[in-house]
Amino acid sequence: MTELVLAMDGPAGSGKSSVSKAAARRLGWAYLDTGAAYRALGWYVVQRGVDPTDAAAVIDSLPDFDYRVGTDPDGYHVFVGEHDVTTAIREPEVTAVVSAIARVPEVRTFLTGLFRDIVRHSEKPGIVVEGRDITTVVCPDAPVRILLTADEAVRMARRAAELTEHSAAHVGEALRRRDAADARVVDFMNAAEGVTTLDSTDLDFDQTVDAVLAVVQNVVQKETHG
Ligand SMILES: Nc1ncnc2c1ncn2[C@@H]1O[C@H](COP(=O)(O)OP(=O)(O)OP(=O)(O)O)[C@@H](O)[C@H]1O
Ligand SMILES: Nc1ccn([C@@H]2O[C@H](COP(=O)(O)O)[C@@H](O)[C@H]2O)c(=O)n1
Helix, strand or coil: CEEEEEEEEECCCCCCCHHHHHHHHHHCEEECHHHHHHHHHHHHHHHHHCCCCCCCHHHHHHHHCCCEEEECCCCEEEECCCCEEEHHCHHHHHHHHHHHHHHHHHHHHHHHHHHHHHHHHHHCCEEEEEEEEEEHCCCCCCCEEEEEECCHHHHHHHCCCCCCCCCCCHHHHHHHHHHHHHHHHCCCCCCCCCCCCECCCCHHHHHHHHHHHHHHHHHHHHHHHC
């Protein structure tokens, strides 16, 4: 049973996945990427020939959505049924439809239940859970809650630096469009009460991971020494 939850939210490209994974590795904790589930559902409905903007049809797909995700930061795999979709869910075709899936309230309720189950059944001493509504909806009582931000231009530059066949302008525009659509559903640009904002604009990757671990350390010390 997991003792400690580190909840992390932030906009696209802020570093949630990579920083959470590295933090989980350093802490010896589990790691849960919640965006992977929204992406996998997007992949699944497209495979079934369902229009991702047809909310009723998407809801009809939920009972057969057989989703499994690894929580080991070193052995991370995403399955839908027998299909390993770890790579496929990162393709631009899936990224383009995921916000339409994520705005359906029934989808959010279904996946939130699934995330809470995974957290409950994790056997590591702690778990890092990252997404858009983890600090506010999925794990609002987590002892450590962080909003990871970075200036939009910096996030775009980091994304553009990744190997891709698309131009920096295209990558940047897609990121901005997705954030705008997602922000209509959940607020991940402003920290809720009690959530620590960590701005990584002027930090490199290792400094950002160190800053996350410092927040965790702080909370653990307070819990231990009162
Ligand atoms: N502080 C940092 N300095 C430099 N590069 C960083 C930093 N944090 C993250 N990165 C890099 O930025 C890119 C985006 O990070 P990542 O994929 O973790 O973001 P994300 O918030 O999970 O994005 P998305 O929501 O789109 O999945 C990656 O290439 C990552 O290595
Ligand atoms: N808690 C979450 C996590 C993700 N989403 C939606 O999924 C998309 C993909 O997320 P990534 O973190 O992999 O980029 C994201 O754009 C959201 O539409 C969500 O709604 N809530």
